[in-house]
Amino acid sequence: MGVYIYGVAGASPRIPAGLRGVGKPPAALRRVVANRVTAVVSAAPDHLRAYRRDLQAHQNVLMAFADQGPVLPMRFGVVVADEDAVRARLEEGGKEYEAALDRVADRVEMNVKVSAAEGDLAEIVQQDPRVQQLRHQARRRPGYEINLRLGEAIATAIGRRAAQAAAQVSAVLTPLADDVRKGPEVTGCVLNMSFLIRADAVEQFRAETGRLANRHMAHAVLQLTGPLPCYSFAVAVVPEPV
Amino acid sequence: MTVITDEVVCAPRAGTLYDVLDLILDRGIVIDAFVRVSLVGIEILKIDARIVVASVDTYLRFAEACNRLDLEHDASSRTVPELFGGASSGAAKSAGKAGAKKAARSVGKKAKEVLGVDGDDEDDGKRSSHRRSGSRAGSSRARSGRRTEED
Numbered sequence: 001m002g003v004y005i006y007g008v009a010g011a012s013p014r015i016p017a018g019l020r021g022v023g024k025p026p027a028a029l030r031r032v033v034a035n036r037v038t039a040v041v042s043a044a045p046d047h048l049r050a051y052r053r054d055l056q057a058h059q060n061v062l063m064a065f066a067d068q069g070p071v072l073p074m075r076f077g078v079v080v081a082d083e084d085a086v087r088a089r090l091e092e093g094g095k096e097y098e099a100a101l102d103r104v105a106d107r108v109e110m111n112v113k114v115s116a117a118e119g120d121l122a123e124i125v126q127q128d129p130r131v132q133q134l135r136h137q138a139r140r141r142p143g144y145e146i147n148l149r150l151g152e153a154i155a156t157a158i159g160r161r162a163a164q165a166a167a168q169v170s171a172v173l174t175p176l177a178d179d180v181r182k183g184p185e186v187t188g189c190v191l192n193m194s195f196l197i198r199a200d201a202v203e204q205f206r207a208e209t210g211r212l213a214n215r216h217m218a219h220a221v222l223q224l225t226g227p228l229p230c231y232s233f234a235v236a237v238v239p240e241p242v
Numbered sequence: 243m244t245v246i247t248d249e250v251v252c253a254p255r256a257g258t259l260y261d262v263l264d265l266i267l268d269r270g271i272v273i274d275a276f277v278r279v280s281l282v283g284i285e286i287l288k289i290d291a292r293i294v295v296a297s298v299d300t301y302l303r304f305a306e307a308c309n310r311l312d313l314e315h316d317a318s319s320r321t322v323p324e325l326f327g328g329a330s331s332g333a334a335k336s337a338g339k340a341g342a343k344k345a346a347r348s349v350g351k352k353a354k355e356v357l358g359v360d361g362d363d364e365d366d367g368k369r370s371s372h373r374r375s376g377s378r379a380g381s382s383r384a385r386s387g388r389r390t391e392e393d
Contacts, residue, residue, distance in 0.1 A: 056259055077267075183264055183265065223261060231270045232269045234270055
């Protein structure tokens with residue numbers, strides 16, 4: 001058992017009716033209040049794993065609380081012994097939590113992932129001298145090895161074009177954000193970046209990302225997810241006890 | 243702002259749970275004094291979670307596309323007996339359509355179960371604990387393990 005923590009919010013957020021947490025059956029949510037910060041918690045399931053259902057519950061709880069005010073999301077899977085331990089931690093780090101909450105107040109996380117688009121093969125052949133050369137060779141003397149090298153050169157060209165597009169996407173979107181964090185490496189993505197965006201600028205950000213998606217359609221696939229709770233901008237604020 | 247999949251507009255792909263797994267599992271606060279339960283397990287499971295969640299999201303996309311299909315007015319959905327003519331063609335045609343509609347409905351229902359608060363996908367996680375064989379195996383197992391009861 002133990003206490004599962006979803007995140008840390010400001011003073012006394014309300015628990016939305018019907019909202020439930022992780023576990024099966026989904027656990028009832030509780031608040032642990034210390035001064036001006038509140039941890040949103042529930043009973044921890046006995047066998048906590050990265051179930052889809054629980055991942056979604058974690059996300060839903062954070063989304064619901066983010067609707068009411070700033071929230072610092074915990075990473076999925078943080079469990080503490082009991083509520084007293086949570087309270088002690090909140091009291092210890094109260095100021096830091098408040099400062100971190102201020103940083104994400106009225107802001108959301110927008111995540112942009114860019115992956116390569118295969119695009120027009122003919123264009124790659126025309127524009128890439130190495131692909132051109134290998135293609136000639138492959139036509140003159142067909143064979144497994146030359147096909148492999150040709151295919152590799154095409155893959156490299158596709159990746160390079162996507163990386164160029166990603167650099168431009170990042171350059172255009174970054175000035176719109178209050179803060180920017182690189183996301184974890186994700187297979188297939190040439191760019192995984194999260195942007196801290198003022199809630200009132202989300203539509204502008206979305207529109208700009210849409211324009212970029214169209215502009216780079218031939219070379220890159222853009223994917224925008226958000227508004228999200230500020231996973232990437234909730235930094236570990238509390239110094240470890242000595 | 244309820245489910246992330248509702249929030250995504252940018253063409254051509256929409257974001258799903260899978261698309262923010264990296265953030266849910268790798269970002270957010272971790273405070274060492276808070277014991278992150280089965281830390282090792284979750285690190286390993288991340289890979290499995292990606293596979294399982296990816297499979298389910300793919301199914302959900304299929305289901306969504308399937309539900310959008312207008313089977314009633316699709317001329318290409320004529321059944322074989324109808325194409326060959328014959329007295330029984332009318333009955334065969336409507337039976338075929340009813341079957342297709344029922345299938346589409348049940349896929350949609352399963353999609354809701356998976357997404358909903360009462361989603362019954364614990365077996366996804368259980369299967370994932372002993373899955374290491376790549377996404378294809380993951381997909382087929384996720385499919386075979388899904389509840390199959392009809393209405």
